Amino acid sequence: MGSVVSISKLRTWLPWAFTSWIIALAVLFPIAMVVLQALFPADNIWGHLVETTLPRYLESSLILMVGVGVPSAILGVATAWIVTRCEFIGRRYFQWALLLPFAFPSYLLAYLYTDILQYSGPMQGYLRELFEWKYKSDYWFPEIRSIGGAMVMFTLTLYPYVYLLARSSFLEQSDSASNLSRLLGCSAWGSFFRVSLPAARPAVAVGTSLVLMETLNDFGTVDFFAVETMTTGIFDIWLNRNNMGGAAQIATLLMGMVLLLIGLEQISRRNQRQYQEEGSRKKIERVKLHGWLKVGAMSVVIFPVLFGFLIPFTVLSGYAWSALENYWDPQLYLYAMNTMLVATVAAFLTMVVGLLVSYSKRLQSKGGVKLAHKFAGIGYAMPGAVLAVGVVILFGGVDRFINEMLDKWFDYSPGLIFSGTLFALIFTYVVRFLAVATGGIDASLSKIKPSMDYAARSLGESSFSTMRKIHIPMIRGGLLTAALIVFVDVMKELPATLLLRPFNFETLATHVYYFASDEMLRETSIAALMIVLAGLGPVILLSRSIASSRE
């Protein structure tokens, strides 16, 4: 290659590299604040932690990861495969119904199932009456507030990540490959395991790692169930023991675990490239199921919808209905508007920033840009509250700096500009959920053949206009998916919201948290139902937009 070419190449990707590094630094700064705390704690209790609680935190977190990751992956893939490749009554409904549990935050599902299944709840009360048991010692009933209970809650609410991504992968796969394998003598199962599943592996890997990261980051559920994970450990040590350093140390370790997870996920799909063919736009042929196979397949898709959505939704609606009389609060409108506002703005910004980062990597997928892309995603490895602390320290510092400078030069001090504002809150959401967006956008972009880019570029389009004219229209579904997942995530987000919101700014999630964590679920059931209903809209939209491409 001549030097002219390499200079023009440099000119092309330099702005992109610059942009992605700016974004990466914005993500890294608050995290660096936390890591600095971990390295130079005011009162070092690392030794005490290693001797006492840390092994327990690690153990339960690892058990949870296995106990949530494996069933979520299996459930997600199985349901996705059944609705894309099999034909049975209600299939069209199930393909969006399977996304419904997405609308429930794990902590809300935990509050609801505890209410139903605990000792003083209606389920056990009914059983006691039926069998004339008197006391707890008279019978055995699974304890909902346990690590096992947490596994079930997480699997039920998080498997849609795998389902969603596996489903779009199955839909996008060309029929020709699996048809060919069948012609070559593969059984239906053989074709699934040898052709379709390997082809969907990147999607399943992304989905499962999202599930695991959400599991590690959860605070509400494990806190309510009194399971001691790394995240509850961070809260306990930081807030109950006022030792920020110790909390930051555990946070750093947790972040290391998530980075390892991301690394493993990327290694697992190294050297995998698939490109989407026009031919794959054909209508999918589905297998008609009969007899037991039909019953089996239908049970698999009914189970998560029933327990992940229908039952809790019915119970919650019942509570909300009776709460309308006693606990209606006109403020709820305001909380709902606040929630929509921050979630919409954050989802849009995250999508834009995510596109910039992902696209930079597409242009220059090695060295510095690749590293920036990785860094940009590590906000997702931080529990919301820890990230929030990083943000608090960061913006506090920035505000002080601005005030000092302005005071020095212009004898004017404007007060706090970023701290305690919606800016800080939305910034945190973007940092926190950027990996969600880039994960989806990367996957979409990777399916567009590089020859498209070359063709556009050789016709004289700039890299930016190529993105605008070629890629964005092609990955519109992927972008929408990314934005909507972020939207729902922001709406459910709790710890960072609690910490960073401005005065008198309530969201539905914070309102629910006040009451539900104080065992007043019924009082807050209207707001909880609003979270679930708002989460439903995007979920359905999402499902339809993917389905319409091949229905």
Place this chain on the structure above:
Amino acid sequence: MKISKIVTLGGVAGLLSLSSQTFAVEEVNIYSYRQPHLIDPMLQVFTNETGIKVNTVYAKKGMVERIKSEGEHSPADLALTVDISRLAALKNAGLLQAVHSNTLKSNIPTNLRDTDNEWFALTQRSRVIMASKRTVPEGAITTYEQLSDPDLGYKICMRKGSNAYNISLIASMVAAHGRDEAKKWLAGVNKNLGRKPQGNDRAQVGGVIAGECDLAIANTYYFGKMFTGNGGKNPEQIEWAKGVNVIFPNQEGRGAHINISGIGLLKHSPNKPNAIRLMEWLASDMAQYMYANENFEFPVKNGVPSSPLVTKYLSGGKFKGDSVPLATIAEYSKIASELVAEVGFGR
């Protein structure tokens, strides 16, 4: 275009965030550890009386870091907490300032305010044992120490060890018996737990009523909350309150463990006069009466009567309280947290 619409929305959000910075003239800003539904009715009365608007951010988490980081430009005037440790933590971090107010001095007894006048108690509560009327005969349990007896024969329901109220109770055991004995005690209590620690204080009494436990550890005002069905919101809890005896422990010895809810003026308070006015109002007859009658806490101001319910069922708040200084409890709370971790409480 759709995108331009969303960008506009983003701009609106930006403006909103700025507008939250421009405060009206007469107001006061609170960072509160206290549940808003408990204090909002009182703050409303204050606003009605004075015309001063009260803005609150409720958070249990990260308040100290937020105040620290905001530094001299912090919009917050007051920190409102539900136990002594957090007030002490704020003071130790140098985030509070002294308030010299004759009203506060005359309304709040000396042992219930900071020696440097940096924090003030607004209410008192005791952490007591609520025993099942069905399974625990009266007089069977009289001390905290008994709870760790391996031959106790009763099961205990208690919220998480790391909960601030429990930490203070454990700290009081450290103050009374020293670290090693307190650790043995905690390990013994752990063995007598009827179920994994979970839920709030009222849920512990619920556990007793359901037959999971015989003894519940809870703060006194929760009894009043249950007895009144939580203002009609939880009518089932009336039966819970009626099913237990409230035991003030260690009446023959050092007395029952006492904790406070309190308030402190933040160092960089921008609305200092209003903030002090609110502090004084919270210590006034009116507010103290509301604390006593709506939250069933023990008022700190002399001469403010307890609610009739407290008088009848909680010996009018006239029990023997542990006289260990609150500052000592706060000081030992760090050890208490370590003990919870070392014992593996609730595991």
